[in-house]
Amino acid sequence: MNVKKSMLSQRELWPIKYSYKIKERAWDGSIKDQDAFLALVKQAWQWDKNAMVHYAFILYEAEEQPEDRYITQEINDFLTKNKRRLVDAKGNLLESPELFEQPLYSVIALLADAGYPLASNYMRSRIRSNVDPDTLAFLPLSEEKRDLLVRYTTNALKGGFKLELELNDEILFPGASGYVDDNFSQMVRLSEHIETLSQADLQAAFNRFNAHALHGSSYAMIRMCEAYLHGVGIKQNDEMAYVWCALADKSYAEHRLAERDAAGWTEEAAETTLQNYNQELLKAIALRLDSQRQKNALLLLKQQEAEIITWDYAKWVSTLLDVPPQP
Structure with a gap:
């Protein structure tokens, strides 16, 4: 039809x-x-x-x-x-x-296969992750399933849905999730699954993380830290890695009480995992910075913090962009 x-x-x-x-x-x-x-x-x-x-x-x-x-x-x-x-x-x-x-x-x-964004957003939510029934680990998606998911998410983005982080997870990680399992017990490290991606793909992923980090996403901030730490889509820079970890720490400290009051169990577990991983990264990066580089990092932190557009990520990400509808 x-x-x-x-x-x-x-x-x-x-x-x-x-x-x-x-x-x-x-x-x-x-x-x-x-x-x-x-x-x-x-x-x-x-x-x-x-x-x-x-x-x-x-x-x-x-x-x-x-x-x-x-x-x-x-x-x-x-x-x-x-x-x-x-x-x-x-x-x-x-x-x-x-x-x-x-x-x-x-x-x-x-409608989704014809490229319409609202229908695509519904269809992408129906593509289930492959989960190991015993460990609840996210298993790799088939190439066909991943391609379909990426296509639906890309189409939904054209309708004003702010799904850049979801698109990054679908492209960067085998299970299409930034977490190892359905319990959100551990994050998938950004550096582990990038060998098959082009530099252009990595730069595009970096830009999407950056856009959401500037609007207060702790998850995106931590991915920015990893990107600078390992040179993923951007030149390696320990000072900027420290900056984004520090900003993620600030975001968690400012919002954790409100988020815990409002969040369900899975959201709270994810936030806890994010913070634990961020602290691990912060400690590792601090060991790589001498006193002068630490001073440089603190100066960069002040500059980058001034560029944060909003700390209310939940409000920003849930607001649709005004995009002209397709006929």
């Missing part, structure tokens, strides 16, 4: 962020706001890809509800009642695309 180009103009298409707002207004397990729901249906039936993703999920959720709630019937009744309002800008009656007769993830996969 082919994915058609939208009948709407570029300015009439819904950005991802706006499509979420309309869906939340329109639907809460049943039709919540009839005007918003009508608008969502009209967009979806005119092949607005972001609206189509939300509409497909709504149809799926309705089918999954107990039969005695009659949610699917509620939608069908609404569509019948509002048939004359389901028109395009010229007053032509709209019809539901045949695509919506397919199962949910067939719809999402078709």
